[in-house]
Amino acid sequence: MPTAVLAADPSHAALLADARLWRATSLGASASPCIASGFGALDAQLPGGGWPTRMLSEILQAQAGLCEWRLLGPALGRLLQQQAPQPQPMRRKPATPAPAARPPLLLVNPPQQPHLPGLRAHGITPQQLVWVAPANALQALWATEQAIKANAAGAVLAWLPEARPAQIRRLQAAALGSAAPVFLFRPLAVQTQSSAAPLRLILSPGADWQLQLHILKRRGPAHAQALRLEALPAELAALLAPRQLRPATVIAPSIPAVPKELSHEPKPAPSAVLARPAARAASLQ
Amino acid sequence: MTLLEDEQAESPAVLLELGASLRLFGGLRALHRRVLREGPAYGVQGLAWAPTSLGALALARAGIVDGLTQDLTPLLDSLPLHSLSAVAAHAPMLARLGCQRLGQLRALPRGPTARRFGAALLQALDQAYGQAPEAHAWVVAPEQFRARLELPYRIENAPALSHYVEQLLRQLCAWLAARHAGIKRLTLAWQHDAMRAREAGSGGQLSLGTADTTRDFGHLARLMREHLAQLTLQAPVGELSLCADEVLALQEHSASLLPPNGAGSPEQPREPLNQLLERMAVRLGPERVRRARLREDHRPECMQDWLAWGQVLPPASMRPALQPQPSWLLEPPLALKTRRDQPVHQGQVLQLLAGPQRIEGGWWGGKAVDPQVQRDYFLARSSSSASNGLSGLLWIYQERLSTAEQRWFLHGVFA
Numbered sequence: 001m002p003t004a005v006l007a008a009d010p011s012h013a014a015l016l017a018d019a020r021l022w023r024a025t026s027l028g029a030s031a032s033p034c035i036a037s038g039f040g041a042l043d044a045q046l047p048g049g050g051w052p053t054r055m056l057s058e059i060l061q062a063q064a065g066l067c068e069w070r071l072l073g074p075a076l077g078r079l080l081q082q083q084a085p086q087p088q089p090m091r092r093k094p095a096t097p098a099p100a101a102r103p104p105l106l107l108v109n110p111p112q113q114p115h116l117p118g119l120r121a122h123g124i125t126p127q128q129l130v131w132v133a134p135a136n137a138l139q140a141l142w143a144t145e146q147a148i149k150a151n152a153a154g155a156v157l158a159w160l161p162e163a164r165p166a167q168i169r170r171l172q173a174a175a176l177g178s179a180a181p182v183f184l185f186r187p188l189a190v191q192t193q194s195s196a197a198p199l200r201l202i203l204s205p206g207a208d209w210q211l212q213l214h215i216l217k218r219r220g221p222a223h224a225q226a227l228r229l230e231a232l233p234a235e236l237a238a239l240l241a242p243r244q245l246r247p248a249t250v251i252a253p254s255i256p257a258v259p260k261e262l263s264h265e266p267k268p269a270p271s272a273v274l275a276r277p278a279a280r281a282a283s284l285q
Numbered sequence: 286m287t288l289l290e291d292e293q294a295e296s297p298a299v300l301l302e303l304g305a306s307l308r309l310f311g312g313l314r315a316l317h318r319r320v321l322r323e324g325p326a327y328g329v330q331g332l333a334w335a336p337t338s339l340g341a342l343a344l345a346r347a348g349i350v351d352g353l354t355q356d357l358t359p360l361l362d363s364l365p366l367h368s369l370s371a372v373a374a375h376a377p378m379l380a381r382l383g384c385q386r387l388g389q390l391r392a393l394p395r396g397p398t399a400r401r402f403g404a405a406l407l408q409a410l411d412q413a414y415g416q417a418p419e420a421h422a423w424v425v426a427p428e429q430f431r432a433r434l435e436l437p438y439r440i441e442n443a444p445a446l447s448h449y450v451e452q453l454l455r456q457l458c459a460w461l462a463a464r465h466a467g468i469k470r471l472t473l474a475w476q477h478d479a480m481r482a483r484e485a486g487s488g489g490q491l492s493l494g495t496a497d498t499t500r501d502f503g504h505l506a507r508l509m510r511e512h513l514a515q516l517t518l519q520a521p522v523g524e525l526s527l528c529a530d531e532v533l534a535l536q537e538h539s540a541s542l543l544p545p546n547g548a549g550s551p552e553q554p555r556e557p558l559n560q561l562l563e564r565m566a567v568r569l570g571p572e573r574v575r576r577a578r579l580r581e582d583h584r585p586e587c588m589q590d591w592l593a594w595g596q597v598l599p600p601a602s603m604r605p606a607l608q609p610q611p612s613w614l615l616e617p618p619l620a621l622k623t624r625r626d627q628p629v630h631q632g633q634v635l636q637l638l639a640g641p642q643r644i645e646g647g648w649w650g651g652k653a654v655d656p657q658v659q660r661d662y663f664l665a666r667s668s669s670s671a672s673n674g675l676s677g678l679l680w681i682y683q684e685r686l687s688t689a690e691q692r693w694f695l696h697g698v699f700a
Contacts, residue, residue, distance in 0.1 A: 069612040104558070111613070112614060115613060117589070118699070119612055120605060126576070130574065130576055132569070133574075134573060146564065151555045152558035205677050236664070236699065239664065
């Protein structure tokens with residue numbers, strides 16, 4: 001029965017307003033708690049309002065190791081700094097419970113070596129990171145599956161450049177029991193393959209220190225435009241001059257070529273020289 | 286529940302006094318079924334119940350199971366003399382007297398029997414029939430654990446050993462439970478068959494260590510299976526032995542009677558993190574599961590040590606680095622080509638945004654150990670707008686005072 005017909009009838013209005021009915025045009029809610037991503041624009045577009053748990057989140061990149069921490073750093077830092085809530089035991093003497101830290105992050109097969117002094121800026125301390133470096137793709141898949149099934153880590157980040165759809169489906173089945181978020185990083189070439197992950201994003205660095213996100217697949221309507229998120233690490237902002245915070249508009253896009261032979265032509269008029277960068281900038285915007 | 290082991294008889298027996306613990310095991314029938322089900326794995330061949338311990342022993346040797354629902358005296362009367370070890374010692378003499386059964390022995394006059402055969406015989410008889418109290422020396426677990434198992438056939442394939450190794454592990458876990466202890470290191474040794482090549486040696490051994498003191502049979506069995514999966518045997522194996530090297534007291538926490546509440550508490554991990562990392566370390570190699578320890582150093586590659594995860598010491602308080610640090614570090618640094626004295630990465634000329642930060646150090650170590658570095662670090666970005674900054678934010682450096690052809694290197698990415 002078309003929704004328009006349903007909506008017209010007042011007796012069905014209560015049915016449509018019921019929270020248990022999900023319409024395909026609305027953004028789905030998530031049954032399990034979601035982790036706030038730290039970017040308001042992204043949270044508004046993700047079902048559940050944040051990074052989901054109990055399922056895979058797949059992030060596709062043209063090149064691994066470019067901007068993962070700029071995207072995930074705020075969310076993971078906040079997640080790891082939360083104290084794990086302890087179930088209070090019944091005791092005769094009220095003892096002060098020692099605050100338990102969250103379990104650490106597991107990085108499986110990262111493209112380069114993680115540099116902990118840099119990750120400290122996101123709030124990740126050395127005790128909270130375990131680096132698993134498997135020798136081949138099969139071991140990487142095994143390690144990821146064991147990490148997901150054990151449900152012991154605070155979050156699992158796995159770089160799987162050679163994973164196939166059947167293997168992703170198996171990881172998704174394992175992730176249904178994992179209370180921690182699981183992020184898979186795969187190459188951009190697999191965007192045309194089907195994947196069992198309920199959330200798929202394409203991540204690339206954008207102009208002006210932004211991150212550009214396309215949401216390929218989510219529990220909700222398709223998202224056509226790209227999301228642009230401001231993701232410059234705060235300490236770098238202190239290093240850069242104000243004009244470098246907007247490099248696309250100010251900095252010359254390419255080094256002008258040196259002419260093959262020095263010509264003795266008169267120099268072009270000053271107005272033309274000054275006009276050149278601005279004209280290029282105008283063409284960019 | 287207490288145990289007694291009777292080792293002097295030809296077939297060893299274990300006596301258990303269970304009257305106080307029947308409810309814990311779910312009643313008599315449930316316990317009986319459980320022993321019959323799990324006993325054969327440990328080599329149990331017979332089981333008998335009776336109100337007295339010697340009576341139960343006698344019934345077990347004769348093959349009668351139930352001495353509780355029926356009257357004990359007529360049952361014991363019909364048993365042959367060798368059912369009780371104290372009586373079996375005098376069996377030939379009693380046979381010449383015409384006694385074949387315990388009932389006939391009981392019918393003999395007590396005084397002359399005691400004078401002739403000793404008081405121990407009458408004492409055992411009275412204890413078996415329940416007319417005299419029994420006192421036993423109960424079993425104390427031995428100080429050291431060492432168990433041997435002879436395999437029923439020669440095994441060439443290491444994973445096929447896991448069934449037999451698990452029997453030894455079960456004994457180990459039972460011994461640990463009796464001593465309220467846990468294990469940190471154990472050694473599995475095997476003996477090769479006598480018919481083997483000369484260079485194979487007489488045997489080999491495998492040492493298994495855990496990070497936490499544990500007596501969890503499941504975890505030890507899984508770790509042992511991982512080790513055996515990677516082992517190749519030089520020759521067929523005929524005998525196994527297990528020895529506990531490092532045994533420490535284990536403090537078990539009592540479980541809560543209340544169920545964990547649904548929404549508030551986090552879900553308990555299905556496998557503790559240490560056990561997961563141990564299994565990964567066994568399968569992938571101990572150097573492939575790493576944790577870092579920070580060090581105070583100006584050179585970025587020396588700011589942290591990556592150690593195997595079990596080795597990391599507790600953290601000292603470290604001062605944060607002076608300048609912003611990247612999140613990925615390329616080790617070893619990638620040499621960059623230059624185009625007109627500008628560094629080039631992935632075909633694009635890099636534009637220097639901030640810098641230079643001069644880092645020098647390492648002069649104290651000597652050239653072989655810690656080469657001296659003199660570098661100027663820059664924050665760089667790919668300058669072509671067409672690539673949209675594909676290289677991201679890079680951290681490159683230039684070697685100072687170097688005469689080498691390539692002086693620009695890529696060291697990190699602000700990812």
